[in-house]
Amino acid sequence: MSSVLPAYHQRVAQEKRAQIVTAATALFLELGYDRTSLARIADRSGVSRATLFKQFPSKAALFDAIVSASWSTADEDDAPPVGDLVAGLTTIGRRYAVLLVRPQMTDLFRIVIAELPRFPELAQAQFSSGKMPYFESVRGYLQAEHEAGTVRVEDVDLAATQFLGMISNYVFWPALLVPGWEVGAARVTQVVDEAVRTFAARYGATGPEARTER
Known part of the structure; x- marks a missing residue:
């Protein structure tokens, strides 16, 4: 009992x-x-x-909780295994897309944008408690792949930004700014898959960039 x-x-x-x-x-x-x-x-x-x-x-503590809830995933501590770049990036990309299409993610950004002139600390909370920890997890995965020789990345921060941006620029930002913008599940899958292919072609150890360095 x-x-x-x-x-x-x-x-x-x-x-x-x-x-x-x-x-x-x-x-x-x-x-x-x-x-x-x-x-x-x-x-x-x-x-x-x-x-x-x-x-x-305090309201600040409550807003931090909103940020944490918006960016949390059930498997956030389960990093993809190193060695298969396409599989790893696909897992990361799909997780990211799932986060972005959550209604609470759009709500969070709208709150931050609306209140930014008077409460810039909300943007800082969103970045430091939400976006940055997620970004660091992607950065850590790419660094591990680089050390394993699967990819050749001189600027891991830039590479992580490029990969996430290819997904968010189609899946998230138009939905935030354009009324009625919707992206179906099939389209989301296509966006992620194309981002993975583009990234692998640019940074993969067997891609065209790697061949020109040899």
Whole structure:
């Protein structure tokens, strides 16, 4: 019984945390970051103010949680094995595309863009707590492939940016800026596959760039 109760309480706490994050995201979009109070978020999420303040002592902490939730994946710590560049990049690319098409990812960027003039710290939080950790995971994978001799990359930061950009520039940014822009699952797969082929042709150890160096 003693082990069941802590598990139950933990599950309830996680559910309430998710309710708070969802309510806060909606209110930030509806009213703006400045006009949204923690008390209003508690009312919208259906939790007591004491519960909310226990989970999130400030709006900044709550926004960090929104960023973390938007960028988190179930397999974020499961890096692809090194040695098969196409398979590894395909895994990374598909994970990235799944992140980008989440409604909460679009919501997050809209909040940051709308509030940037008054609250530049929100952009910093989005970058340092969300984008940068994900970028570092991709960078680490490419560095490992480079050390294994699978790719030849002189500037790993640039290469990671190029690969992710080939996906986000089609899947994400138009959806953020163009009303009604939708990308179907088949199209997303095609975008990722083409990004992998382009990257492998440029940086693969057996690609044309590698042959010209020999």
